[in-house]
Structures are given as structure tokens and as C-alpha cells.
Amino acid sequence: MNIVQQCMVWKTIVIIYLFLFFLLYKYKLSWKTAFFDLFITALCGSLLWYGNQLKTYVYLIKYVLLALPTFYTIRFVASHFKRRIKLGIISLWQLLYLFLPVTNFFYCLTTTKGLGKDAMFALAQTNYLEAKEFLLGKSVLTWGVLCTILVSFCVLYYINKVLDNDNYYYTLKTKQIGIVFLCTFVFLTGYLIKNVLAHSILYGSYVDSKAFINKLANKEIPQDLQVHWQNPDNQIGNIVVVIGESANRDYFSLYNYKEDTTPWLCSEKSNPNFVWFLNTYTCNKFTSKAVPMVLSESNQYNGIAINKGADLVDIFHKLGYKVWWISNQGRNNNLQEGFMPIAMRADYRIFVNANKAVFDIELVNQLPNELSGKNLFFLHQIGSHGNYNERSPQEFKKFHFEGIKEQGNDLNQYCDSILYTDYVLKNIYAKSKNVLKADVLLYLSDHGEKPGVPRDRFDFAMTRIPLLIWFSDDYMCKHEHVFNQLKLNQQRYFTNDMLYDTLIGLSGIKTNHYGGKYDLSSSSYAYDKNTVLTEYGTIKISDDPYDLGQKD
Numbered sequence: 140m141n142i143v144q145q146c147m148v149w150k151t152i153v154i155i156y157l158f159l160f161f162l163l164y165k166y167k168l169s170w171k172t173a174f175f176d177l178f179i180t181a182l183c184g185s186l187l188w189y190g191n192q193l194k195t196y197v198y199l200i201k202y203v204l205l206a207l208p209t210f211y212t213i214r215f216v217a218s219h220f221k222r223r224i225k226l227g228i229i230s231l232w233q234l235l236y237l238f239l240p241v242t243n244f245f246y247c248l249t250t251t252k253g254l255g256k257d258a259m260f261a262l263a264q265t266n267y268l269e270a271k272e273f274l275l276g277k278s279v280l281t282w283g284v285l286c287t288i289l290v291s292f293c294v295l296y297y298i299n300k301v302l303d304n305d306n307y308y309y310t311l312k313t314k315q316i317g318i319v320f321l322c323t324f325v326f327l328t329g330y331l332i333k334n335v336l337a338h339s340i341l342y343g344s345y346v347d348s349k350a351f352i353n354k355l356a357n358k359e360i361p362q363d364l365q366v367h368w369q370n371p372d373n374q375i376g377n378i379v380v381v382i383g384e385s386a387n388r389d390y391f392s393l394y395n396y397k398e399d400t401t402p403w404l405c406s407e408k409s410n411p412n413f414v415w416f417l418n419t420y421t422c423n424k425f426t427s428k429a430v431p432m433v434l435s436e437s438n439q440y441n442g443i444a445i446n447k448g449a450d451l452v453d454i455f456h457k458l459g460y461k462v463w464w465i466s467n468q469g470r471n472n473n474l475q476e477g478f479m480p481i482a483m484r485a486d487y488r489i490f491v492n493a494n495k496a497v498f499d500i501e502l503v504n505q506l507p508n509e510l511s512g513k514n515l516f517f518l519h520q521i522g523s524h525g526n527y528n529e530r531s532p533q534e535f536k537k538f539h540f541e542g543i544k545e546q547g548n549d550l551n552q553y554c555d556s557i558l559y560t561d562y563v564l565k566n567i568y569a570k571s572k573n574v575l576k577a578d579v580l581l582y583l584s585d586h587g588e589k590p591g592v593p594r595d596r597f598d599f600a601m602t603r604i605p606l607l608i609w610f611s612d613d614y615m616c617k618h619e620h621v622f623n624q625l626k627l628n629q630q631r632y633f634t635n636d637m638l639y640d641t642l643i644g645l646s647g648i649k650t651n652h653y654g655g656k657y658d659l660s661s662s663s664y665a666y667d668k669n670t671v672l673t674e675y676g677t678i679k680i681s682d683d684p685y686d687l688g689q690k691d
Contacts, residue, residue, distance in 0.1 A: 172302045176210035177203075179233055186240035206236070226303065230295040234288065351445075355431055355480045358446045366457035366650045373617045375578040375646055377514045378455075379571045382430060383560065383584035384468070384522030388419070388605040389685065390557050390590075398538060400554050401561040404607070412610045414625050416659070419606040420673050420680055421586040422636035424594055426468070427477030428675070429585045430519075432636035434481050436652050439636055439676040440666075449652040451639055452484050455515045458648070463487045465505050466519035467497065478519070485517070492521070496529055499563045506570050516575070518567065522560055523588055527552035531559035549591035568609060579645065580609040583635055599683045602673045604635060608645075621645050621660050628659050632671045632680060 184202040210232070217228040368374050388394045393404040393415060407413045422439055423429045432438060436448030452462050464485035469476045482488065491501040499520045506516070523530055527549060538554040564582060571577040582605065589600040610622060625645070637657040643650060644658035656665035671680045680686070 172214070172299075173211070175298065175302060176214075176233075177207055179236065180206040180210065183236050183240040186244040210236075222303070226296055226299050229299050230292055233295050233299075234292050237291070238288075352427070352477060354444075354446045355477050358450075358480055360453055361447075361449050361652060364449050364453060364457065364650070364652055366454055366648060368458070369647045369649045373647060374513075375614060375618070376611075377510065377516070377571075377575050377577040378579045378642075378646065379516045379518065379567065379575065379577045379581070380451075380642070381518045381564065381567060381580070381582040382433065382520065383582060383605070384426065384520050384524045385586065385588040386523055386557065386560060386584035386605055387587035387589070387600055388584075388603050389587075389600065390554060391561075391605055393607075394605065398554060400538075400557040403561050403565040407609075410609070412612065412615055412622075414608050414622070414629060416606040416628075416633060417630050418632045418668070418686075419583065419604050420602045420632070420634045420671060420683075421584070421604050422634050422673060423675055424586045424597065424601040424673075425477075426585045429635065430478035431481060433583070433585065433638050434478070434517075436639055437636070438639070438657060439634065439672050440657065441654060449650070450481050451515070451642060452481055454643060454648065454650060454652075455513075457650075458513070460513045460515045461486045463489075463514060463516045464519070465489045465491070465502050465516065467491050467499055467502055467521040468519050468524075482517070482519075496521070498530070498532060499560070500566060503563065503566045503570055506567075506575065508574060510575060514575070516577075520560070520563070522584065523553055523556040525588075527556050527590070530556035535559045535562070553588065553590040564607075571609075572611070576611070578611045578614040579642075581638075581642070582607045583638065585635070597674070597678075599685055602680070602683070603685060606633065606635070618645070618647065621647075624662055625660050628664055631659065631664060632666060632668045633659050634666075634671050634673060634680075637666075 180203050183206065184199045187199075187202065213232045214229055217225040220228065390396050391401045391404065392399050393401045393408070394417070399405075404415075421429050422432045431445055434452070435445065435450040437443040437445045455462055462485040464482040464487070466482065466489070469479055469482070469490060489505050491497050491505060499522065502518045502520065506518075521530060530552075535558050536552075536555050537558060538551045540550055540554075568580060571580045584604040587601045587603045589598040592598055592600075594601065608625065610618075615622060621644070637659065640654050640657035641659040643653050644655070645660040655661045655663035658664055668686075669679075669681050672678065673680060
């Protein structure tokens with residue numbers, strides 16, 4: 140804020156306090172009650188300051204000075220009700236004020252930082268099923284929080300009952316006074332949000348998250364988009380793209396994990412039409428930030444805004460393809476999830492988790508048994524998304540590690556989910572080959588995972604993902620040179636936001652919205668360990684402590 144705005148804030152605070160002190164004096168509000176309200180507001184402000192939400196002590200002072208009158212105002216408004224209801228309203232307001240600062244305080248203690256941009260981004264897009272699974276998966280925490288809230292409410296109610304000044308409350312039963320205080324309350328709350336909380340990291344992060352989603356929802360299709368086949372005689376047919384969820388390649392036995400988590404994928408090593416890439420990373424550790432980049436021309440390197448440029452739906456529509464979006468995430472018409480604006484432009488949209496959580500095998504069941512024309516399928520898994528225990532049926536609960544304190548049972552359940560993903564991919568491959576007659580089947584994950592570690596605590600394990608591609612015999616006959624180039628690039632460092640260019644390249648498509656240096660199937664591919672990035676270009680992959688230069 141500039142100097143003029145600062146002066147206006149302080150003048151407003153002075154006027155508010157002159158008004159309130161007059162009322163306190165006239166109606167003889169207990170000074171013990173006033174001190175108790177001051178204690179709660181000061182406690183809330185201090186906890187927010189400690190949790191890195193209020194940037195400076197000046198904002199702390201403003202928070203207390205602007206929050207305190209709302210407590211007095213709510214007491215005046217509540218005085219128009221019977222005593223029990225009145226005390227309940229006052230206690231509930233105090234509890235609501237305490238809830239966020241206390242939550243942020245304990246979050247700060249456990250994660251070494253307060254609720255920040257990453258946490259708020261996840262919160263802004265959490266849907267009903269994810270929240271339900273989290274609460275059921277953390278039953279001890281859930282019941283602990285509920286019991287704490289109940290006990291806190293009872294304690295606040297008891298204190299307010301002891302401090303209650305009956306004479307004061309019985310002198311204020313006039314509609315005029317009630318209206319004055321209600322208007323004051325609304326004004327103070329709005330002013331508090333606008334001039335103090337709006338400058339907090341918490342509020343700012345939430346607003347930024349919503350702005351990012353709104354930008355995606357307003358994506359523009361390029362007017363100059365031109366798309367053709369490089370060789371009309373060698374057009375490819377159906378394509379299946381499987382977008383995994385939270386799959387860290389380091390837990391795939393295909394990538395030399397010590398446990399047999401991907402037996403079918405390991406058996407595919409002998410398949411001459413199969414190639415897997417050893418050094419693939421995500422562009423961001425959040426699904427709603429990674430998937431839009433996976434599907435679109437925008438990446439960390441070309442400077443194209445996320446809501447500009449072409450995407451794979453645009454490209455394949457131009458070639459006459461029907462696009463399918465079959466998902467075990469999201470909801471139809473819910474644009475609050477970053478990938479949905481692109482998904483909503485698919486010709487066919489099927490959300491298998493419409494009413495309840497289901498296993499990923501349902502994606503296979505939704506694939507059609509009869510097809511006409513050319514088709515591009517996107518299968519969006521729930522994969523290894525936490526709560527891990529909900530990601531695989533009982534018959535896939537195979538792993539029972541012991542003595543891993545930092546990850547506990549999360550590692551067992553996570554490996555179970557990887558084993559189940561192996562099974563699902565086996566079934567997708569079978570149907571893609573035998574029923575859909577797909578020329579290309581591609582699997583990659585949106586981001587990785589560090590089992591048991593919250594996503595807003597960055598760890599390079601969250602960036603390490605698998606990339607696997609199968610080709611039909613017909614494709615191998617017509618485009619063997621592309622497959623050979625992919626094999627040459629098998630150990631190259633690559634981020635999933637360059638998949639757009641790679642899929643265009645290996646499909647034999649020519650367009651003015653394509654960059655050969657981002658195409659892993661091209662000899663022009665230009666990136667290596669020292670130039671690839673993650674977290675939207677803010678972190679270098681060369682700093683990855685898990686990278687041991689893995690080779691086939």
C-alpha cells in the first residue's frame with residue numbers, strides 16, 4: 140500500500156475505536172470481557188505471524204486492531220438472543236477466528252513452514268472424493284481435530300458464561316442498535332480482509348491458484364493453426380495416451396527397483412516394439428499444473444503462455460480424429476481442475492468416478508469394442524494418488540516392508556498401487572492391440588511421489604516419472620526410423636511438458652505449432668541433464684540427488 144492508503148487505514152482504525160469506546164463506556168461492557176477478546180485476537184495474530192502469513196509486525200498490529208472490534212460487535216449483535224444462543228454465537232465466532240491460525244501454526248511445526256502457495260493450490264482444487272478419502276485415511280487425525288474443536292468450543296463457552304454481564308446485555312434490545320452493530324461488523328470484516336488478510340501469503344496464494352485455473356478455462360485456439368500429414372501415404376491410426384498419477388519410476392522394478400512391483404512391464408523388455416525412457420521428469424509436482432503442459436504447446440522452455448498456443452486436441456481434430464477423454468479423476472463440467480478445460484473439448488467424455496471412487500481397471504471397461512475412423516484416446520488414471528490404500532483391490536496387497544519409520548505403511552500401500560498399475564497397463568495394452576488396433580500406446584505419469592511426504596514439501600522424488608511407448612507392427616514397418624531415433628534418445632533427459640511435440644513428431648504430423656528441439660523422436664532434440672528444468676522452470680534437474688545416471 141502507498142502512503143495515502145496507509146494513512147486511510149490508520150484513520151479508519153482511530154474512528155472505529157472512538158466509536159467503540161463510546162459504546163463500551165455508555166453500555167458498561169465488562170473490561171474483563173474486553174480483555175479476553177483482546178487476548179484471542181492477539182493470539183490469532185501472533186500465530187499467523189509465526190506461521191509466516193503476516194509479512195511484517197505492522198500487519199500484525201493492523202490485524203489485531205481491526206479484528207478486535209469484530210469481537211465487540213458480535214457480542215452486541217448476539218445480545219438480541221436468549222442467553223444460551225448468545226453465548227453459542229460468541230463462542231462459535233471466537234472458535235472460527237482461532238481455527239485458521241491454530242491450523243497454520245501446527246502445520247508450520249510439522250512442515251517447517253506455514254500454509255503456502257503449494258498447499259493452497261492443492262486446497263483450491265480438492266474435490267469431494269479426495270477430501271473424503273483423506274479424512275477416512277487419517278481417521279486418528281480427523282477424530283483428533285473434531286475432538287479438539289468440540290473441547291475448544293466448550294472451553295470458550297464456559298469462559299464467556301463466567302464473563303457474561305447480564306445487565307449489559309439486557310440494556311441493548313433495540314433494533315436500531317442491532318442494525319448499527321451489524322453494519323459495523325460487516326464493514327470491519329470486509330476491511331480486515333481487504334487491507335490485512337489480502338496481503339497475507341495464505342490469501343494471496345489462494346487467489347493466485349484460482350487465477351491460474353481461470354486462465355486455463357479461457358484458453359484460446361490459435362487462429363493460424365495449420366496441420367497436415369508429413370506423408371499422406373503413411374498416416375497412422377488410433378493412438379492411446381495413458382496419463383498416470385503420482386507414479387515414481389524409482390518404485391518400478393522395470394527401472395531396477397528391488398521389489399517386483401511391475402512384473403508385466405519387466406516381461407515387456409523383450410518386446411521389440413517397446414521402448415522405455417530412463418530419465419524422464421515432470422514439469423510440476425501438481426496434476427493441475429503438469430497435465431495442461433503435457434497436453435499443450437506451452438512448456439517451460441518456449442515462453443508460450445499456458446492459455447495460448449495449440450494443444451493435442453486441436454491438432455488431432457484438424458486431422459479428423461475423434462478425441463476420447465476417459466478419466467478416473469475430475470467431474471464433468473468441473474473447470475476447477477487444470478486439465479478439464481482441455482478435456483471438455485474432447486468428442487467423448489467419460490468420468491468413471493462420477494459418484495464414488497473406483498479402481499483404474501474401469502478405464503479399460505469403458506474403451507469401446509467397435510470403432511470407426513481415427514481415434515485418439517486419453518485415459519487418465521487415479522494411479523497412486525493418496526490415499527494409497529484405496530488404489531488397489533485386496534488381492535494386490537502384496538508388500539509388507541518393516542522398519543521404515545519415515546514412511547510407515549505408506550510405502551507398502553504405494554508399492555501395491557504400482558503393482559496394480561502394472562496390471563491395468565497390461566489390460567490396456569491387450570485391448571489397444573487386439574480391439575482398438577492402436578498404432579501407438581504411450582504411458583507417462585503426471586508427476587512422481589515421495590510416499591508419506593506432503594506434496595507442498597518439494598522433493599526430487601516427486602519429479603521422477605516413467606515414460607513408456609509401444610508401437611504396432613504396421614507402425615514399425617512404416618516408421619522404423621522414428622522408433623530407432625527414440626531408442627537412440629532412450630537415455631536423454633526429458634520433461635513431460637515436451638510430450639506435445641514428441642507425440643506430433645512420432646505421429647508424422649506437420650504443423651506450424653511444433654518445435655523439433657522439444658521432440659524426443661527427432662534427431663533435433665536439444666535438451667540434456669544441464670538444460671532440463673522442473674517446477675515451471677525454477678529448479679534444475681541437474682540438482683537431483685537421486686540421479687545416478689541410470690542406464691538400461
